[in-house]
Amino acid sequence: MRSPASGRTHIVDAVFEVPAGGTAGIGTELRIPEPQLWSDADPHLYQLTTTLNWNGASAEYDEIVGIRTFAFDPDHGFSINGEERTLKGVCLHEDAGCFGVAVPPSVWLRRLLTLKEMGANAVRMAHNPHDRALYALCDALGLFVIDEAFDEWENPKNKWWQGHNVYPPRHEGYATHFPAWHERDLRDQIAAHRNHPSIIAWSIGNEVDYPNDPYASVLFEQMTGNNDADKPAQERMYDPTRPDVRRLTTIARRLSAIVREADPTRPVTLAAAFPELSSRTGLLDDLDLIGYNYKERLYPDDHRRFPDQPLIGSENGHGYAQWRAVAENDFVAGQFLWTGIDYLGEARGWPVHGSDAGMLTLAGFTKSEWHLRRSWWTQAPTAHLAVRAQPAGLDRKSFWTHPVSRNWDGAEEPIEVLCFAGGGAPHLTCDGSPVPLSFDEEGGFWSATVPASTAMFVLEVRDGDVVVARDELAHAGRPVVFAADVWHPPADAARRCRDAGIAIDSVIQIECRLLDAQGRLAAGELPVTVVTDGARVSIENGDLADITPYTSTMRRTFDGRLAVFVRAEDAGTVQVCAEGLPPVTVQL
Template sequence: MRKHFQRIKPVWAGLVMTCVALFGADLMAAEASGRERLNFDEGWLFLKGDPKGGAQPGFDDSAWRRVDLPHDWSIEGPFDKDNPSGPSGGYLPCGTGWYRKVFHVPEGDEGRRIFIDFDGIHMNGEVWINGHLLGKRPYGYLGFGFDLTEHLDFGKENLLAVRVDNSLQPASRWYTGSGIYRHVWLTSTDLLRVERWGTRVTTPKVAKERADVVIQTAVVNGHEEGRGFELVQTVIDAEGTARGSVSSSVELSAGERREISQQLVLKHPRLWSPDAPNLYQVRTELRQGERLIDRYVSPLGVREVKFDPDRGVILNGEGIIMRGVCNHHDLGPLGAALWDDALERRLLMLKEMGCNAIRTAHNPSSPELLHLCDKLGFLVVNETFDEWRRGWAFEDGKLVSSKSNKGKAKYGYNRLFDDWAERDLTDHIKRDRNHPSVIMWSVGNEVPEAQKHGELDTLKWLKALCHDLDPSRPMTVGCNFIAGANESGFAGLLDLVGYNGGGGSCFQYEEDHERFPERFIYASEVPHSLQTRGEYRTRSRYREPEHQPAHLTEEEVFPETHPRYESSYDNAGVRISSRDSWRLTRDLPFVGGEFRWTGFDYLGESGGWPRVIGNFGIIDICNFPKDTYYFYQSQWTDEPMVHLLPHWTWPGKEGVEIPVWCYSNCDSVELFLNGESLGRREFTADQDMHLQWMVPYQAGELKAVAVKDGKEVAVSRTTTAAEPSRMNLSADRSVLSFEDRQLSYVTIRIEDEHGNFVPKAAVSVGLQVEGPGRLVGVGSGDPLSHEDFQGSTVTSFNGLALAIVAATGESGEIILRASAEGMATEQVRIAVEEPSAPSELSAADRVLDNR
C-alpha cells in the first residue's frame, strides 16, 4: 500500500521505535499479503466552526488551515473569564470544528478491507467517507473505528471528513481539549482477519520454571465462501527470539466469527515488574500454506498479582507498595494533543521520583500511555468513568444524591451513561486487557451511587461485565465518603476498595480493616495537597480546617504570598498532608498503596478566575518539580539525595526566623549558613519525615550536607541572588528526529550577574525560531497566567519559563533565540536529523499491535 499513500509520511514513530527496540526491527515489517497499519496523522485541513456541507466532497475547503494530528484547538486560547468551559475547563474555548483529508486507494486493494481507527476525538466525533455518514462516538476518551470499504472509490481520491462537537459546556470537571487529539490509523486487512482488539492473552499459572500462556483469538471470515487456515501463535522475547509456539487448523464458514483458544508453555519466563519490566509479544498469524493472511501482535508481560487483605499487593511472590499518582491527560502547554515524546518525559520524571503506579484519572488513557507503562514499569489502575448518572447535592448541610441532581458536570457523561456505558466499558477492557501494567479495572470515581441512596444494581452490572470480559483482573471504584459506601453495601460489592480522601475516608483505614477483615484496601486518591512552585506560607491553610496541621510560626513570615498561590511547605491542602498520608500507607501493612492527587498540575478544575490550573501537582505543568517532589523522592528511592526549602533570597527579612526544611533519604543532615554549622539533625523512626531548623535570615549561602553510613553523600545549596541580569537557556535534547516526532524542552532560567538563580524573577521573554523548527508550546507554570500557550512570548514565573520546540521536517539546525529588556539575547542550537527518503517504507509507517 505504501506507494499509493504518498501523503502519509513517517511523522510519528516514538512507539514504533519502542517496539523495534523491544522486539527487533524484522518483526515490524508486514508481508505483502498481511495486515498493514499506517499512521494517518499528517495532512488534514481544519476549520473551527460548523459550516453546512462540510462532509461533502465538493465543499470548498481552500481557506481551511492545514494541521497535522494529534490536534487540540482549545489550547490555542484565548483564556476568557466568560468562556462557558469555566473553571472546570480552565476558561479556554471549546465549540465545534471540522477536519477533512483526501487520500488515494489503489485499484489493487479491492478485495481487502480498509478501516479507519481514531484513538480519541473529544468529543461527539462524527465521521463521513465520501459524503456517507459512518457513525458517531460521543465519549471522547475511547478509540473507535469504521470499515470504509463499501464507500471507497478504488483508484481514485477519497474524502474523509470529521465533525467534532464540544460546544455544550461544561462537559467535564477538568480540561478535556477539543478535536482529534490522539493518533489516527488506516488499516488494510484480508477479508479473513483477526478482529479488532481480537486477542485475550492470560498467564493463569506462573512459576519460575514455566508460565502457561492462554491465547483466545476472535477471527472473522468476511469471504462469501468458507475458508480454512492455520492459526499460528508464537511468543517472542525482547531479543526477537521465538520462545514457544502453538498452531491449529481451523475452518470457518462464510461470514463466520469464532473465538479460538490455544495454550503454550513459556519456559523460564522473565517476569514483569516495575523494577524489571520484561516484555514479550504474542504474534498471531493466519496462514494458508506459505501465504500469510494476517498478522496481529499483542503485548505480553508475565507476572502474578495477588491482593491480600492483610499484606497488600503481592507481585511475583513479593510484597510491593503501590507508590502512585493520579494524572489527568493534558500535557500542559501542549494541551490535550498527544505528543508521545512529551508523555514519556513525564513518566520518566515520575520514575526518577520513585513512582511505580499510575491511576488514569478519571477516564481511559491514550493507548500510548499503556505501552509506555508496560515498557517503563508502572502498575496501572485503569479507570473508565468519572460519573454515572448522578451528581452531588447538599441538603441541610449534609451530602446527598438524588435523581433530580443530574451529573457532576452539566453536560457530562451522565447524559450518555444509559446508552453508552456498556459499549464504552467493553471497548476499554478489550483494548487494554493484554497490558501487563494494568492490574485492575476502575469503573467509577466518587460516584454518588456509592452512598446510602445508591444504585447497587448498576454496580453489580458493571462488575459482571468486567469479570466476563476479563476474569483475570479485579474491579474497583475510588470511593469518597466511605462510611456511606459501607452503609449502603456498595463497598462490600467491590473486589478491591479504593479509598479517596473525601469525607475523611483516609482516616478510616484501621477501623475498616478491623470491621471488614476480608477487604483489600488501597488509597485510590490520597492525599490532596496543594503547592505552587516557589511559594511559601508559614501559616497552614486547608480546605477542611478541622484537619489543618499546626502553623509553622505564630506570625506569617511570608505575608506577601498571593492569596491564590499555595504553600510549598506541605502545609496546604484539603485534609491530610503528603507526609501524614504516606506514613499511614507505609506503616499499615494492609494498605496496598496510595495514588496521590496529582502527579502533575493540570489545566482546569482551577477553583475560579483568575486561576486556570489545578495546583495539586508535585510537578508543575511545565515539568518543573516542586519541593514536594523531593519529599517523595526521599521516601521512594535509595540513591542518596537531599533537598532544601525554601530558597534563600528574602531581602527585607533580615533577622526574621525562617523555617528551613530538608528532605533526604540519608541518616542525617548538617546545615550550614555562610560556612557556619547550624547543627546536625538525624532522622529517627518517629520523626516527621523531614528535618527543620529555625534560621534567622541573612543573605548568603545555605547548604545541607547529607551523611549516610558515616560518609557525606549528597549536598543541596541555595544562594541569595541579586537582581535579574541574564537568561540561561538549556535544551534537554540537542538533536531531534522528525520521524520520531521528538521535542526539545528548553528551560529559560533567570540569573543574576554571578549566575545565581533568581527565585522570584518575572521577566517577559520574547522567543524567535530560525531554521527547520517551530514553537509548539510555551509556559511558566504560573496558575494565574493567561499568556497564550501557543504564543512567542512568555513571562518567567519564580525564575523559570519553558519553550517547547519541534522539527518541521527538514534536516539542519534550529536556533531558538530569547530576548528580554535589559538583558543580552541568548540562544540555543538544536540539530535535526536527516529524514528518511519519502519513497521508502520505514518502521514509522507501520505498527502491528492490538490497540
C-alpha cells in the same frame, strides 16, 4: 512470540475452519520455558505476532505484551511475581498544558521518568481512558496502572464553576450518556487495554458516592462527609427527593459483573469518597479491592470490618500522616497522590486556570514537594532546602497552604529553613556555622528557625563520614545567563521505548533557565521569545495564572524556568531570547 531483549522466539500453530459468512473462535496455549517476567524493577516485554493464513493470503498483527503474576492480599498488600511492593502512586489527568490532551509520547516520557525518580511506581488514570501511548509507556518503564472508566454514573455530580462549593453548581459530565453507553464503553475499554501488563485493576468509578451529590440517605444525618465545608445547611441534611444512595450498589454490581466477564484476571475496584456511608449501604461489598479517597483514618477499623477485602488509598493528600498510614500498615496496598502533575481545570478562580496539586508543574519541572516525597519514597540520597516565614500557630494538617520557596529576600521575622533529606543523616550550616535540626513528626522533614539575615545555607546528607547529597541555598542574583538545553531520555529508557514500538522522537524538548552570576537559578522573571526558521513551537512555563495564548511565541519565565517544545519534523535552528540577555541558538 519474540523477546526483543534476548531475541528468543516461541511459536504455536493452530488450524481452524470458519464457514462462509460466519465466525469462529479458537483457543491456543503457548508455553514459554523460563519466561522473563515483567515488573516495576525489570519491565521485560515480548512482541506477540499473530499471523493469519488462508487461501494463499495472509495478514499479520503485532502487539506488545508482558508476562507476570500479581496479587492483592487483605493482610500483606500488593505483590508482583511473588515479591511484596508498596504502591507509591500518582493520579494523572490527561492534559499537558500547552498540548491540551494531544500529548506527544516524548512529553509523557519526560514527565513519567521524573515521577519515577521521585519514587513513584504506579499511576491511576483519572478518571477516564487515556491515550494509548501513555499505557505503552507504563508498560515500558515499569509503572503499575489502575485504569478507571467513569467519574459519573446515571446521575450527575455538581460542577463548581464559580469556585469550590459556590452555589449554584452546573452539571456537565458522562451521566447523560451512562444509561445507553456504559456497557459498550466499559467493554471497549477493557478490550483495548487488557493486554497491557502494567494494568493491575479496573476501577468502575470515582467518587460517585459524594453525600447529597446527588444521592441521599437517612444515615447521612448520623455522619459528616467530605466536601462539606462552606455548603449551605440544606445541602448537609437528608433530602428524600434526591435519588436513594442504595441505587449505587445495584449499579456497582452490574458494572463489576461486566468487568469480570470481560476480564476475569484483574480485580474490580472503586474510589469511594464517602466510605463512612458507602461501607454500610453495600456499595463496597462486591469489590475485589476497596479504594478510599482521603480517608486514611478509617484504615484500621475498616480492615477489621472487611478482613477478606484488600484496601488501597485510591486518592490521597500529600501529608506525612497520609504516607505513614501506608508505610506503617502492611495491609494497605499503597496510595495515589492527587496529583502527580498540575493540570488544566479545577482552578481557584480566574486568571488561575488549573490545579497546582501536582509534584511537577505543567512544564514538567519539579517542585519542592517532589524532593520531600523523594525523601520518603526512596532510599536514594536526597538533599533539598526550602524556606518560609516562621509559621506562628501553624496548622500542620494544612502544611502546604503555608508556601515554601527558595527565596527569603525582604523577610523581617525569623525564618524556618526546611531540610528534605534522605539516604543519610542531615547536617545544616548557616553562614558556615552548624545549626541543630529537629525532625518535624507531622511534616516529615528536618527544620530549624534562623535569623532572616542569614545569607547562605548548606545542607549535607552524610552516610557516616561520606557526603552522599548536598544542596546550598543563597540569595539569588539577577539574571545574567540564559541556559537552554535539549532534553534527552536516558539510553535505557529510550531502548525500552524502542523495543515497545513507542515513537519518542516526534517532539524536541528544550529546558530553559535564567541563571545568576554564580550559576544559580536567578531571581526575577524575563519574557522569552522563540525564533525559528519555520518550525512549529509551543511554550509552557507552568504558571497557572499566565493567560498568554498558547499560540504565542513569547512567554515569561516562571521561577526562572520554562520549556520550549519543537516538532521534530520541523527540526532546524531555534533561537531562544530572554530579554536583555544574549540569545541562545539551539541546533536541533
